[in-house]
Amino acid sequence: MRRLFSTFARGWPGVGLLLLRLVVGIALVWRAVEKLNHASSPLQVTVLLVLPIGLGLLLFVGLWTPLAGTLVTGIQTCEILWKVADPWTYVFVGTIGAALAMLGPGFWSVDARLYGWKRINPL
Numbered sequence: 001m002r003r004l005f006s007t008f009a010r011g012w013p014g015v016g017l018l019l020l021r022l023v024v025g026i027a028l029v030w031r032a033v034e035k036l037n038h039a040s041s042p043l044q045v046t047v048l049l050v051l052p053i054g055l056g057l058l059l060f061v062g063l064w065t066p067l068a069g070t071l072v073t074g075i076q077t078c079e080i081l082w083k084v085a086d087p088w089t090y091v092f093v094g095t096i097g098a099a100l101a102m103l104g105p106g107f108w109s110v111d112a113r114l115y116g117w118k119r120i121n122p123l
Helices: 011-037 047-061 065-082 088-103 110-115
Strands: none
Touching: 011 047, 011 065, 011 088, 047 065, 065 088
């Protein structure tokens, strides 16, 4: 599993990755919940609304960050192709998702706790 992560950055780079994950996670969940509240029929509550909520939560806590970032980039690309109105929000969220997929989750994440470097103490 370690191959999926470049590093688990500490210090200011780790804080920067934490901020990126929080902003993208909140943006995905916020927009999907807003769309769910305005849905006129249950048919509109589809995978395209539930999936961003799940991916936003995964990025928020930093679990499976490379996979979640890649899927966010794919979903945002589809949104850009399907929407006619203002694509720049989708471009920004998709770009940050791609950056997170390439850089990894950082030190303050569940991924770092599960898959980070371990110290082995000799007996």
